[in-house]
Amino acid sequence: MTVFVDLYTDADTFLHRLDPRVKIVAVVLLSLLALIIGNLVHLLVLLAFVLLLLALGRATLSKTVFALKFVFRIMVMIVVLWPIFDPSGTPVLAELGPVKITEPAIWKGVAMAVRVCCLATVWYILMFTTSQRDLVRGLVKLGLRFDFGLALAIALRFIPTFGVTVESITDAQRARGLELDKGAPLRRSKNYVAVLVPTIVSALRTADMLSLALQSRAYGARPDRTYLRDLKMRWTDALALAVVVTIFAIPAIAKYLLDASL
Amino acid sequence: MIPSTAQVMPRPGKMVSVRDLKFTYEGGVEALRGVNLDIHEGEMLAIVGGNGSGKTTFAKILNGLLRPPSGSVVVDGKNASSMTVAELAKTVGYAFQNPDHQLFSSTVEDEVRFGPRNLGYPEAEVARMAGQAMDAMRLGAIRGLPPLSLRLSDRRRISIASVIAMDPKVLILDEPTTGLDAAETKNLMESVSMLNREGRTIVLITHDMRLVAEYAHRVVVMSNGRVLLDSDVSGAFSDLALLRQSSLEPPPVTLLAHGLSDHGIPKDIISPQELALRLLMLRGERQ
Amino acid sequence: MRALEFNDVSFTYKGSGSKALEGVSFAVNKGEFITLLGRNGSGKSTICLMSNGLIPHALPGALEGAVRIFGQEVRERSVAEFSKSVGIVFQEPESQLFCMSVEEEVAFGPENLAVPREEIGDRVEWALELVGMKGFNDRSPFSLSGGEKQRVAIAAALSMRPEMLVLDEPAYALDPVGRFELYSVLKELKQKHGMTVVLAERDPEEAVAFSDRLLLLEDGKIAGVGATRNVLRDPQKLSSLGIAPPQLSELAALLNSRLPGESFSFLSVEEAERTLSEDFFAQGRARRA
Numbered sequence: 001m002t003v004f005v006d007l008y009t010d011a012d013t014f015l016h017r018l019d020p021r022v023k024i025v026a027v028v029l030l031s032l033l034a035l036i037i038g039n040l041v042h043l044l045v046l047l048a049f050v051l052l053l054l055a056l057g058r059a060t061l062s063k064t065v066f067a068l069k070f071v072f073r074i075m076v077m078i079v080v081l082w083p084i085f086d087p088s089g090t091p092v093l094a095e096l097g098p099v100k101i102t103e104p105a106i107w108k109g110v111a112m113a114v115r116v117c118c119l120a121t122v123w124y125i126l127m128f129t130t131s132q133r134d135l136v137r138g139l140v141k142l143g144l145r146f147d148f149g150l151a152l153a154i155a156l157r158f159i160p161t162f163g164v165t166v167e168s169i170t171d172a173q174r175a176r177g178l179e180l181d182k183g184a185p186l187r188r189s190k191n192y193v194a195v196l197v198p199t200i201v202s203a204l205r206t207a208d209m210l211s212l213a214l215q216s217r218a219y220g221a222r223p224d225r226t227y228l229r230d231l232k233m234r235w236t237d238a239l240a241l242a243v244v245v246t247i248f249a250i251p252a253i254a255k256y257l258l259d260a261s262l
Numbered sequence: 263m264i265p266s267t268a269q270v271m272p273r274p275g276k277m278v279s280v281r282d283l284k285f286t287y288e289g290g291v292e293a294l295r296g297v298n299l300d301i302h303e304g305e306m307l308a309i310v311g312g313n314g315s316g317k318t319t320f321a322k323i324l325n326g327l328l329r330p331p332s333g334s335v336v337v338d339g340k341n342a343s344s345m346t347v348a349e350l351a352k353t354v355g356y357a358f359q360n361p362d363h364q365l366f367s368s369t370v371e372d373e374v375r376f377g378p379r380n381l382g383y384p385e386a387e388v389a390r391m392a393g394q395a396m397d398a399m400r401l402g403a404i405r406g407l408p409p410l411s412l413r414l415s416d417r418r419r420i421s422i423a424s425v426i427a428m429d430p431k432v433l434i435l436d437e438p439t440t441g442l443d444a445a446e447t448k449n450l451m452e453s454v455s456m457l458n459r460e461g462r463t464i465v466l467i468t469h470d471m472r473l474v475a476e477y478a479h480r481v482v483v484m485s486n487g488r489v490l491l492d493s494d495v496s497g498a499f500s501d502l503a504l505l506r507q508s509s510l511e512p513p514p515v516t517l518l519a520h521g522l523s524d525h526g527i528p529k530d531i532i533s534p535q536e537l538a539l540r541l542l543m544l545r546g547e548r549q
Numbered sequence: 550m551r552a553l554e555f556n557d558v559s560f561t562y563k564g565s566g567s568k569a570l571e572g573v574s575f576a577v578n579k580g581e582f583i584t585l586l587g588r589n590g591s592g593k594s595t596i597c598l599m600s601n602g603l604i605p606h607a608l609p610g611a612l613e614g615a616v617r618i619f620g621q622e623v624r625e626r627s628v629a630e631f632s633k634s635v636g637i638v639f640q641e642p643e644s645q646l647f648c649m650s651v652e653e654e655v656a657f658g659p660e661n662l663a664v665p666r667e668e669i670g671d672r673v674e675w676a677l678e679l680v681g682m683k684g685f686n687d688r689s690p691f692s693l694s695g696g697e698k699q700r701v702a703i704a705a706a707l708s709m710r711p712e713m714l715v716l717d718e719p720a721y722a723l724d725p726v727g728r729f730e731l732y733s734v735l736k737e738l739k740q741k742h743g744m745t746v747v748l749a750e751r752d753p754e755e756a757v758a759f760s761d762r763l764l765l766l767e768d769g770k771i772a773g774v775g776a777t778r779n780v781l782r783d784p785q786k787l788s789s790l791g792i793a794p795p796q797l798s799e800l801a802a803l804l805n806s807r808l809p810g811e812s813f814s815f816l817s818v819e820e821a822e823r824t825l826s827e828d829f830f831a832q833g834r835a836r837r838a
Contacts, residue, residue: 133649136649153647153648153649157649157689157691160691161643209645210644213639213644213646213647215603215628215629215632216601216628216636216637217632217657217661217706218633218709219657219661220661221629221662221663224663225661226659226664226665226666226669227666228652228653228656228660228669228673
């Protein structure tokens with residue numbers, strides 16, 4: 001019953017070695033690009049590029065399928081539902097009462113699904129090639145306040161701990177005859193109180209202890225905190241950044257400065 | 263795969279009978295690799311072993327929290343794998359190590375009534391069962407207080423009472439003395455011994471060998487998902503290598519007795535009194 | 550200058566009706582290993598939390614008397630300042646490690662103190678080696694065993710190069726292997742590094758082997774203090790305070806009570822074995838001859 005799985009897969013690829021700051025910037029730019037582009041062919045080109053990156057990071061098929069299963073379902077829903085709710089354009093292929101299925105709407109639905117796929121895959125690449133530790137480090141280096149970064153790191157660190165606690169609490173209450181999924185909705189929500197209260201109590205206790213531990217280790221002692229590990233941009237990082245910026249800039253300039261329809 | 267209840271009726275006196283039990287967690291950790299064990303009615307059995315020995319997995323299977331993919335588990339004559347956790351709770355009670363993972367009610371009394379209520383007993387019966395459980399764990403004086411505001415030793419007692427309120431024939435206690443001091447440990451174990459004398463089968467899961475020496479009737483040493491030893495208490499303390507291999511540490515007097523065995527001290531000594539007596543006897547003989 | 554000095558200290562936690570400490574006076578010398586023994590609720594944790602200023606700075610209440618930490622009055626300095634001279638390790642292994650890797654955990658303190666980068670690296674390696682956790686740098690604290698977690702917590706305190714280490718029941722939730730690992734580290738800190746250590750314990754079995762002094766607590770008051778051997782001469786006293794006496798002290802007391810003129814005292818199994826095989830049986834033989 002693990003609530004959350006760390007998607008990071010340890011490996012030594014070009015993408016894994018890349019500076020997390022570059023990866024974060026690249027993912028943001030590629031996401032924006034996916035939102036700017038509307039043309040299906042252009043979106044497919046972008047998807048091809050993203051899938052190339054996925055291969056470059058040596059993603060295993062099973063983990064990718066596991067992580068993106070949910071996204072695939074959404075894509076299918078979009079492809080099916082978009083034409084039903086978008087009656088614009090011609091030719092009309094079918095008409096059933098108020099529902100009008102048009103050819104452009106079908107293509108739009110497909111384009112939308114490809115866009116969602118691009119977005120999800122890009123973020124998945126970031127998550128599976130970057131350890132949570134590097135991710136937080138990158139965000140702090142990009143300007144996130146240290147205490148926010150620390151809060152994020154602590155949250156990520158305690159997700160598995162929290163999962164184990166919830167599991168143990170659920171088991172402990174089941175051992176007392178609690179059947180969480182039995183009874184009417186009202187009864188069921190009452191059942192969850194037996195899990196919720198110990199969970200909250202345990203989380204609060206952990207938070208109290210954490211605060212003592214943090215203070216005991218000189219948290220906030222000096223504004224000029226040092227860092228054991230620093231991030232260093234190498235020429236490969238700079239090159240990668242340049243490539244991504246170029247890929248982003250060309251369509252963006254075309255769209256907004258040259259007013260081309262994409 | 264799993265034999266039906268009729269085929270594996272235990273002989274009289276067997277409260278739990280486990281045959282060739284295997285369990286592997288999602289992700290491939292083999293927690294149990296073929297466990298055979300009988301637990302007799304009315305005994306106080308200690309299951310000992312280090313973390314990861316499989317003792318907690320075993321206990322969770324006994325009360326149905328985990329479903330074994332292979333092997334048979336017969337509890338009080340019934341096939342455990344065909345019963346829900348709630349049904350099994352009437353036969354096998356399981357008090358978790360951390361009482362704070364159970365407590366959520368606003369009074370001790372409500373907390374203890376939670377189990378029998380879940381099992382669908384009428385309210386008068388619930389009150390009677392909870393009352394008995396609170397008496398057994400000596401909670402009468404604090405029945406109206408909020409459990410979460412009480413000391414750890416009280417919270418532990420409440421969590422045990424909330425399990426015995428369902429009147430299970432077998433009570434599994436997972437590290438019941440963690441965090442308790444010597445006086446609290448003694449008090450708690452006295453209540454537990456009383457439950458045992460009244461006929462309840464107790465399974466004590468622990469890695470505290472001093473606790474075992476003092477209270478258990480029989481010891482099962484688990485290591486790496488297997489039963490390494492199933493013996494009376496003194497037998498369990500004679501094999502130092504086996505205990506160490508199971509990440510256990512015998513009490514200091516036992517270690518000392520092993521060290522002095524060349525002088526004629528028996529290896530199964532578990533209390534300072536016993537060792538002092540032996541030493542004095544030996545000295546007397548030699549003089 | 551004493552490492553730690555309590556002078557007639559009383560403390561009541563905010564919102565509590567009773568005193569957690571009452572008229573406590575004692576001092577810890579530099580290089581001394583002192584073990585606080587007492588039941589749950591006897592005041593051990595309160596003393597620990599006061600030894601680096603968490604009380605009264607983080608956990609407020611009514612504090613009377615004087616607490617001096619390396620000569621500094623506890624009210625006059627912040628916890629962050631005391632953290633340079635006092636490291637603390639708590640009961641719960643899981644909730645005192647908050648970083649995503651062991652290395653970050655151990656580096657966290659010195660980073661906050663703005664120690665230069667190269668030196669942090671050296672300190673991390675030194676501290677991890679000392680607690681026997683070398684090479685665990687990239688592991689997540691979550692994936693460690695209880696004993697490993699507590700040793701990382703000790704390393705995280707040591708990396709700030711404190712003069713004194715305070716441990717509040719560090720073996721609380723550990724299995725025998727974890728306990729063994731933990732006490733081996735404490736023993737080494739005492740014997741090889743001469744670290745000043747304040748250890749709170751419910752169960753003195755392991756700690757007596759390397760404690761210089763024992764301080765007995767009952768209901769927030771000092772019930773006894775003295776050199777380890779002296780205190781252990783009277784195991785009944787420990788029992789009466791709700792503390793399990795070490796088995797070897799019970800054995801020694803039993804032998805002494807039956808053999809007038811003998812004064813056995815055993816702090817470790819090795820010592821007991823040596824004394825008994827060399828002395829006890831030999832004497833028996835000598836008298837027979």
